[in-house]
Amino acid sequence: MLAIATYGERILGQAAQPVQLFDEPLAALAEKMLETMKLAQGVGIAAPQVGQGIRLFIMASHPNDRYPDAPLMAPQVVINPQILKRSGKMLAGEEGCLSLPGERVQILRHESIEVRYQDLSGEWQQEWLQGFVARIFQHEYDHLEGLTLRERLE
Ligand SMILES: O=C(NO)N[C@@H](Cc1ccccc1)C(=O)O
Numbered sequence: 001m002l003a004i005a006t007y008g009e010r011i012l013g014q015a016a017q018p019v020q021l022f023d024e025p026l027a028a029l030a031e032k033m034l035e036t037m038k039l040a041q042g043v044g045i046a047a048p049q050v051g052q053g054i055r056l057f058i059m060a061s062h063p064n065d066r067y068p069d070a071p072l073m074a075p076q077v078v079i080n081p082q083i084l085k086r087s088g089k090m091l092a093g094e095e096g097c098l099s100l101p102g103e104r105v106q107i108l109r110h111e112s113i114e115v116r117y118q119d120l121s122g123e124w125q126q127e128w129l130q131g132f133v134a135r136i137f138q139h140e141y142d143h144l145e146g147l148t149l150r151e152r153l154e
């Protein structure tokens with residue numbers, strides 16, 4: 001299990017760098033992040049949270065004690081993500097953050113978004129996301145920009 005940075009640690013406030021090398025160490029990091037996320041009962045985790053300032057996160061919505069209504073999806077490694085379109089419709093919903101233990105806040109997010117990202121093999125994927133999965137994507141994308149729930153509350 002990797003150590004998860006908590007609010008106030010510098011790396012959480014910095015913009016992460018694009019991934020250029022789709023090599024074995026990258027795949028090993030993603031594997032370790034997934035394991036860490038599961039042990040922490042998370043449904044997503046971003047590389048800066050484990051001290052790696054690179055544009056990589058995992059979204060893995062699944063029902064668990066912390067999010068009993070979360071839809072089930074296969075975990076997805078998201079690299080160098082772009083948000084191409086954002087719905088005008090916004091939805092408020094409860095979020096937590098593994099870097100803000102115990103906090104649960106209502107956050108406004110776009111109901112649906114069109115996204116483009118690379119997978120672990122460097123292949124570009126492009127899809128529309130909505131609902132809770134779109135929420136996780138926006139939350140993790142914020143981390144790559146150095147933003148956390150605290151900055152979204154203002
Ligand atoms: O801290 C993280 N990811 O950065 N993990 C959050 C992800 C999340 C995002 C949006 C809504 C609910 C939950 C978690 O509680 O599992």
Ligand SMILES: [Zn+2]
Nearest residue numbers: 096097098099
């Ligand atoms: Zn978070």
